[in-house]
Amino acid sequence: MTTPTPPADKGPADKAPRTERGRRTLRKLLDAAAIEFGERGFHEASITGITRRAGTALGSFYTYFNSKDEIFRALVDDLSGKVREAARSARQQDLPALETERASLTGFLRFASEHKEIYRIIDECEFVDPDSFRLHYRNTARRIHERLAEGIRKGELREDLGEAHAWAIMGMNVFLGLRYAVWSEDAGAEEVAELANSILREGIAKR
Amino acid sequence: MTTPTPPADKGPADKAPRTERGRRTLRKLLDAAAIEFGERGFHEASITGITRRAGTALGSFYTYFNSKDEIFRALVDDLSGKVREAARSARQQDLPALETERASLTGFLRFASEHKEIYRIIDECEFVDPDSFRLHYRNTARRIHERLAEGIRKGELREDLGEAHAWAIMGMNVFLGLRYAVWSEDAGAEEVAELANSILREGIAKR
Numbered sequence: 001m002t003t004p005t006p007p008a009d010k011g012p013a014d015k016a017p018r019t020e021r022g023r024r025t026l027r028k029l030l031d032a033a034a035i036e037f038g039e040r041g042f043h044e045a046s047i048t049g050i051t052r053r054a055g056t057a058l059g060s061f062y063t064y065f066n067s068k069d070e071i072f073r074a075l076v077d078d079l080s081g082k083v084r085e086a087a088r089s090a091r092q093q094d095l096p097a098l099e100t101e102r103a104s105l106t107g108f109l110r111f112a113s114e115h116k117e118i119y120r121i122i123d124e125c126e127f128v129d130p131d132s133f134r135l136h137y138r139n140t141a142r143r144i145h146e147r148l149a150e151g152i153r154k155g156e157l158r159e160d161l162g163e164a165h166a167w168a169i170m171g172m173n174v175f176l177g178l179r180y181a182v183w184s185e186d187a188g189a190e191e192v193a194e195l196a197n198s199i200l201r202e203g204i205a206k207r
Numbered sequence: 208m209t210t211p212t213p214p215a216d217k218g219p220a221d222k223a224p225r226t227e228r229g230r231r232t233l234r235k236l237l238d239a240a241a242i243e244f245g246e247r248g249f250h251e252a253s254i255t256g257i258t259r260r261a262g263t264a265l266g267s268f269y270t271y272f273n274s275k276d277e278i279f280r281a282l283v284d285d286l287s288g289k290v291r292e293a294a295r296s297a298r299q300q301d302l303p304a305l306e307t308e309r310a311s312l313t314g315f316l317r318f319a320s321e322h323k324e325i326y327r328i329i330d331e332c333e334f335v336d337p338d339s340f341r342l343h344y345r346n347t348a349r350r351i352h353e354r355l356a357e358g359i360r361k362g363e364l365r366e367d368l369g370e371a372h373a374w375a376i377m378g379m380n381v382f383l384g385l386r387y388a389v390w391s392e393d394a395g396a397e398e399v400a401e402l403a404n405s406i407l408r409e410g411i412a413k414r
Contacts, residue, residue, distance in 0.1 A: 043250075098411075123333055123334075124334060126327070127248060127330075134390070137382075137386075151411075155413060156412065157411050157412060157413055158405075158409075158411055158412065158413050160405075161411055164386075164387065164394065164403070165402060165406065165411060167383055167386045167387075168379040168382065168383055168403050168406055169379075171378035171379045171380070171381055171383065174378055174382065175374050175375065176374055176378065178344075179344075179348075179374045180371065183341070192371055195369075195371040195372060195375070196371070198365075198367075199372065199375055199406065200410050200411050200412070201410050201412060202410045202412075203406065203410045204358075204364050204372065204407045205304075205407070206362060206365050206366070207365075
């Protein structure tokens with residue numbers, strides 16, 4: 001381990017920023033960590049690499065985190081929240097259920113094309129911190145499941161939809177993002193979201 | 208590196224087994240590698256761990272592979288082929304297009320529940336050998352795309368289906384496998400495949 005030893009008397013509870021300046025520093029550290037872990041991977045990434053990218057002193061790092069593992073976990077939680085917000089902010093209130101799915105996927109695809117590093121970070125999380133990996137996908141599926149339940153309540157969606165349908169929709173969205181937002185952008189977010197939405201509207205059979 | 212140095216004069220072209228006994232040994236090494244990499248991950252896995260599990264001499268390993276990287280790549284190629292075969296052997300010839308998708312997914316889910324290590328190995332491949340990772344998913348999507356094209360030719364599927372629909376279907380299948388074949392088996396392969404197939408048959412809107 002090349003990681004410097006942090007002060008032993010600080011637990012996570014001490015570490016939430018109390019000032020606006022502290023919040024900005026924490027934000028800089030997390031944004032720098034996304035680049036560092038995204039470009040170098042967990043094992044090659046270093047705390048000094050993160051603080052150099054963030055333009056902060058090493059001491060600032062230990063004000064908020066005890067270790068590379070700890071900022072990685074915080075980053076996955078942060079990115080998970082950003083994915084949620086990218087989908088949520090892309091849709092207006094009271095859209096029909098199918099339009100809600102379309103807007104959520106469009107928002108996610110746009111976010112992924114601007115933050116291509118999220119795939120590598122979330123995927124590496126399966127190995128670095130399996131609990132956070134599962135939590136990210138369980139939470140994402142739960143939100144889709146809640147949207148489906150709302151669509152059923154409004155009488156717009158099939159009444160037999162459940163958790164497995166939410167996982168199916170999440171899988172569609174994740175792989176379309178990998179192919180069309182991260183690997184190559186040969187189709188735009190709206191176009192890809194429409195192709196996926198057409199499956200949810202009518203299936204794939206000829207009418 | 209703790210890896211013993213292999214004979215330098217042997218290239219991959221020399222290494223295909225020439226006898227039935229050689230094919231059995233190679234099979235034992237790949238099956239052992241699946242367990243070793245699946246349980247320990249690429250970095251912790253060792254060549255001696257593989258040969259011990261396979262019950263072969265260390266020399267047998269170097270008859271077929273030059274390094275841990277090389278057997279990992281061969282294993283991903285082997286597993287990719289097994290996924291293809293699991294889907295193919297589960298479906299009869301000349302099924303209707305939608306039944307072909309259902310049977311393929313059922314076959315994949317059964318395979319994944321018996322070989323839970325494939326997710327970890329394919330996912331870790333993103334970091335160990337990104338080209339093989341992309342090739343596995345590109346090939347899988349291409350096969351789904353070919354099945355969709357065949358369904359269009361037979362007049363059973365929407366004529367506008369293309370590569371993105373194949374990626375959407377692959378994503379559904381991969382995440383349903385992760386959730387219902389690897390993490391927990393609280394729903395059977397047929398049941399999960401039917402839930403996914405209902406999306407492809409009719410979408411999720413109320414009729």
